[in-house]
Amino acid sequence: MGLDLQLLFQIAVIGIAAAILGTLLKQSGRDEIATMVTITSLLLVTAVVVTHISSLFSQIRAVFFTQ
């Protein structure tokens, strides 16, 4: 585990790419595909976040609530 900066950059790149793609698609008149791109990027990042939160909670349980 530890602090990996790579994860931060990955998430930032996903966000920036989704924003750019969304703007391009919206300007070319494909609003629904732009929405899909936004939602997909959000889901991608959420999957990563949920994995880390679950690992954090299991570690907290191991440290404080062992009985």
Next chain:
Amino acid sequence: MTILPIVLFAVVGAFLIMVLREIAPQVAFLLSLVIAVLLFIVALHQVTGVLAPLEKLAASANVNLVFFSTVLKIIGIAYVVEFGAQIARDAGVGSIASKVELVGKLLIILLALPIVNAVIDAVTHLLP
């Protein structure tokens, strides 16, 4: 782990959030969540280092193990509640954050009741 990587991590994360907040606010929030989780995990590792000597100390002072585990649970609840409340406050829902804190306080009181009972028992035994 030294302090420098932690601070560097936080600064880089703050910069990325600042960039992302303009163009993708939801992703910026999730990024702040990830940074909070990773920093919390680091803090937890340090706590583990503190806890082992403390447990040894409690064992050598003949402290009842039930009390020690209760204190540990209370610290854990405080940790988790603080984390959740801060996340909720970051997301802009202060009302949910205050509810989370309220529930945490209630749970801590519930856990502390046996200790209070033990203190009262000791005092009444001292009284004639």
